[in-house]
Amino acid sequence: MPAKAPVPIGPWPLGMVNAVDDHAIPDEGLLDALNYNIDREGYATVRHTYDLVSDSDSFSALYELDGTAYAVSEGAVGVLTPSSFDTIAAVNGPVGWTTLHGQPVFCDYDGVNLVEGLTATKFVLRPTVDDEARYGLTDMPGGHKVSYWQGRLLVLRGRSLLWSEALDYGSHSPARNFIRFSSNPTWMAPVAGGVFVGLRDDVVFLSGTDPAKFTMTVRAGRSSPGASLVIANTLLSEDGAGQGDLAIWFGETGFVVGHADGSVVYPQTGNIRGLPVVPRKLSIIDERVYAFTTEE
Numbered sequence: 001m002p003a004k005a006p007v008p009i010g011p012w013p014l015g016m017v018n019a020v021d022d023h024a025i026p027d028e029g030l031l032d033a034l035n036y037n038i039d040r041e042g043y044a045t046v047r048h049t050y051d052l053v054s055d056s057d058s059f060s061a062l063y064e065l066d067g068t069a070y071a072v073s074e075g076a077v078g079v080l081t082p083s084s085f086d087t088i089a090a091v092n093g094p095v096g097w098t099t100l101h102g103q104p105v106f107c108d109y110d111g112v113n114l115v116e117g118l119t120a121t122k123f124v125l126r127p128t129v130d131d132e133a134r135y136g137l138t139d140m141p142g143g144h145k146v147s148y149w150q151g152r153l154l155v156l157r158g159r160s161l162l163w164s165e166a167l168d169y170g171s172h173s174p175a176r177n178f179i180r181f182s183s184n185p186t187w188m189a190p191v192a193g194g195v196f197v198g199l200r201d202d203v204v205f206l207s208g209t210d211p212a213k214f215t216m217t218v219r220a221g222r223s224s225p226g227a228s229l230v231i232a233n234t235l236l237s238e239d240g241a242g243q244g245d246l247a248i249w250f251g252e253t254g255f256v257v258g259h260a261d262g263s264v265v266y267p268q269t270g271n272i273r274g275l276p277v278v279p280r281k282l283s284i285i286d287e288r289v290y291a292f293t294t295e296e
Helices: none
Strands: 036-038 044-046 060-065 068-073 076-080 085-090 096-100 103-108 111-116 119-122 145-149 152-157 160-163 178-180 187-191 194-198 203-207 215-220 223-231 246-251 254-258 280-285 288-293
Touching: 060 096, 060 103, 068 085, 068 103, 085 119, 096 152, 103 145, 145 187, 152 187, 187 223, 187 246, 194 223, 194 246, 203 254, 215 254, 223 280, 223 288, 246 280
Parallel strands: 096 145
Antiparallel strands: 036 044, 060 068, 068 076, 076 085, 096 103, 103 111, 111 119, 145 152, 152 160, 160 178, 187 194, 194 203, 203 215, 223 246, 246 254, 280 288
8 A cells, every 4th residue: 555645733933942841832843753844834744755775874074066966985075876986086084075167076175176077176276377376375275175266265274264356266465365264174165155153152254256355244143063054045935035045044042044144043042052063064955054072
């Protein structure tokens, strides 16, 4: 017999509520749910199940683009399929991913690389640059996170945010193309008006479209290390209100939303508090944002 369709239960339009004692949770709130999705009206249905492709714990830094899955295993980055792992290149240290003009890009501590098929090409100084233009520039350094923003590559390395020259992704000035923080940043989320960065105790916003003129302000408190996404505004607003992409990260009150102008919204703060600030990864599945606990 065919499986029965999931039966919605509820509704709980307030969603999860842990900010009051258990006996005081309102009828519109839900204390806990395992493997359930809550829709906009508050109804809960059983979450979609997936088939296990591999029970190996040797894959990390997973990244998907246009149906191709990339990962790191045994010191190399490669393409992951249900039956194989095709190596692209050896890597040194943690790996971060971004997309540049529809192509996957990864960084490690040795540099930043463009992936084409099973080939990785490192971004370096263009050989056509003359000596005068080359003065003071080096190959674009690597790090543990990379993003493409405003015609530049941004890289987190140690306590610094580094950036490439404009439209010259392999060129970097170690004398001027960086900003240094008070602690090691664990994530960044570029939006139209600047870059949100997660530090040990704060989330800061680097305002501006020219990195050389960034102004830094504290916008939020502690966030889960590594837990950030940049998403289309329409994913959170049915009418697409607002301008540009949104930054999403995770904190003690659940998800936090950063707008293109640097303003911050706490959509769950009235219902959720005291969540552990531990390393997490955010992912979008079927237009939902999920926060997964990770080890770093």
